[in-house]
Amino acid sequence: DHYILCGYGRTARHVALEFEAEKIPFIVIELQSEQVEAAKQKGYIAIQGDATLDALLIQAKIEQAVCLVSALPSDAENLYTVLSAKTLNPKIRAIARASTEEAVQKLQRAGADAVVSPYITGGRRLAAAALRPQVMDFVDGILTGTDRAFYMEEFLLDPDVCPCVGQPLRDARLRLQTGALVLAIRRADGHLIAGPTGDTILMAGDLLICMGTAEQLRTLNRLLGPIRPSSLRMPKH
Amino acid sequence: DHYILCGYGRTARHVALEFEAEKIPFIVIELQSEQVEAAKQKGYIAIQGDATLDALLIQAKIEQAVCLVSALPSDAENLYTVLSAKTLNPKIRAIARASTEEAVQKLQRAGADAVVSPYITGGRRLAAAALRPQVMDFVDGILTGTDRAFYMEEFLLDPDVCPCVGQPLRDARLRLQTGALVLAIRRADGHLIAGPTGDTILMAGDLLICMGTAEQLRTLNRLLGPIRPSSLRMPKH
Numbered sequence: 437d438h439y440i441l442c443g444y445g446r447t448a449r450h451v452a453l454e455f456e457a458e459k460i461p462f463i464v465i466e467l468q469s470e471q472v473e474a475a476k477q478k479g480y481i482a483i484q485g486d487a488t489l490d491a492l493l494i495q496a497k498i499e500q501a502v503c504l505v506s507a508l509p510s511d512a513e514n515l516y517t518v519l520s521a522k523t524l525n526p527k528i529r530a531i532a533r534a535s536t537e538e539a540v541q542k543l544q545r546a547g548a549d550a551v552v553s554p555y556i557t558g559g560r561r562l563a564a565a566a567l568r569p570q571v572m573d574f575v576d577g578i579l580t581g582t583d584r585a586f587y588m589e590e591f592l593l594d595p596d597v598c599p600c601v602g603q604p605l606r607d608a609r610l611r612l613q614t615g616a617l618v619l620a621i622r623r624a625d626g627h628l629i630a631g632p633t634g635d636t637i638l639m640a641g642d643l644l645i646c647m648g649t650a651e652q653l654r655t656l657n658r659l660l661g662p663i664r665p666s667s668l669r670m671p672k673h
Numbered sequence: 674d675h676y677i678l679c680g681y682g683r684t685a686r687h688v689a690l691e692f693e694a695e696k697i698p699f700i701v702i703e704l705q706s707e708q709v710e711a712a713k714q715k716g717y718i719a720i721q722g723d724a725t726l727d728a729l730l731i732q733a734k735i736e737q738a739v740c741l742v743s744a745l746p747s748d749a750e751n752l753y754t755v756l757s758a759k760t761l762n763p764k765i766r767a768i769a770r771a772s773t774e775e776a777v778q779k780l781q782r783a784g785a786d787a788v789v790s791p792y793i794t795g796g797r798r799l800a801a802a803a804l805r806p807q808v809m810d811f812v813d814g815i816l817t818g819t820d821r822a823f824y825m826e827e828f829l830l831d832p833d834v835c836p837c838v839g840q841p842l843r844d845a846r847l848r849l850q851t852g853a854l855v856l857a858i859r860r861a862d863g864h865l866i867a868g869p870t871g872d873t874i875l876m877a878g879d880l881l882i883c884m885g886t887a888e889q890l891r892t893l894n895r896l897l898g899p900i901r902p903s904s905l906r907m908p909k910h
């Protein structure tokens with residue numbers, strides 16, 4: 437149930453910091469020895485080698501990994517790594533960085549579950565800082581960073597363990613019992629209900645997008661039932 | 674009340690797309706003639722020249738501008754432009770892109786109101802895609818993009834026009850009357866209340882961070898009073 441981080445360049449270092457903050461077990465694969473040293477000095481597990489090679493992915497136990505993040509220097513390397521990863525472990529979640537818009541589409545076609553482009557992300561982030569600075573500060577503050585007071589987290593409603601399935605949100609009394617806020621519900625068919633009301637019925641397979649303190653979200657997690665640990669990581673601090 | 678976008682490179686183009694989607698009036702300043710042509714072909718107002726020069730900023734009517742986004746190729750150019758902009762119009766909101774972490778700090782010291790680093794932003798975005806994909810899809814979907822159904826918006830409570838100041842959130846009945854959800858309240862002193870309850874008192878100078886459809890947010894805007902147009906742009910479509 438670990439994560440694999442391919443590359444340890446400037447972008448990848450920030451990925452590692454986020455993983456570290458949330459106590460996610462992860463293995464770094466990096467070609468350059470100085471970068472491998474830098475990762476080890478941070479206390480991370482790091483393997484030196486070319487992440488596009490099956491041998492390295494196998495060494496990083498890709499078959500047991502839940503997620504791979506490819507942040508290698510070139511789009512070609514990221515594409516190759518995503519294809520290798522999906523071949524060795526079809527169930528792995530593969531995320532890649534793309535430096536051009538062409539590469540975004542190619543990586544998606546290659547099976548990447550999510551692709552992040554620094555130009556698109558950076559451009560949108562700049563626009564958001566210009567247009568609604570407080571909203572962005574708020575969102576940044578609850579999505580990432582080690583000194584957060586509030587978190588956004590997702591919870592999958594499993595009908596086998598969740599006592600709330602079939603109830604209207606009002607009767608589930610999640611807010612009253614936990615203090616956490618249900619921001620949205622993503623139905624199993626993909627339909628999104630933003631700002632669900634008390635009348636909204638909780639259904640099997642719903643994904644609840646919630647906001648609260650670490651303690652509120654832990655309480656909510658207990659209330660919604662013992663969800664498989666692989667499908668949920670809670671704020672640890 | 675216009676915006677100035679310095680540079681029309683890969684990142685800046687995405688800023689322009691966001692501005693266009695929200696019908697924000699803006700002027701592009703770009704050195705290279707092909708890029709200027711590209712901006713004009715999109716229907717944007719574009720001036721050819723060096724944005725680090727006062728003459729160009731004055732030509733772009735910096736004295737009347739509310740915000741400048743500097744997305745020039747180098748950190749040095751962005752720093753210089755932010756300093757020039759703040760000198761010509763101390764009230765302008767200046768946002769810059771920085772390619773290194775050193776530059777982030779230097780730009781902040783130079784007076785930038787917000788600095789966006791593609792490595793930090795990209796790294797966090799990759800980590801978030803790995804750790805809570807649904808939350809990120811949700812947040813991306815309400816923050817940016819032209820085909821949004823839901824928006825996040827910020828509202829400043831002006832005691833001169835807002836009838837709700839002094840009331841508990843429950844009595845203001847914002848949710849009931851508008852359907853929009855108050856996600857958080859940022860007090861004038863900077864204190865953040867995420868997920869305010871019915872007991873939370875609305876105070877002068879509060880900034881309400883809200884989520885809803887364009888129509889819900891328009892209704893909320895009317896309810897909170899005729900806020901100065903310069904402090905609020907509403908979803909236009």
Ligand SMILES: [Ca+2]
Nearest residue numbers: 445446447448
């Ligand atoms: Ca990297």
Ligand SMILES: [Ca+2]
Nearest residue numbers: 682683684685
């Ligand atoms: Ca640019």
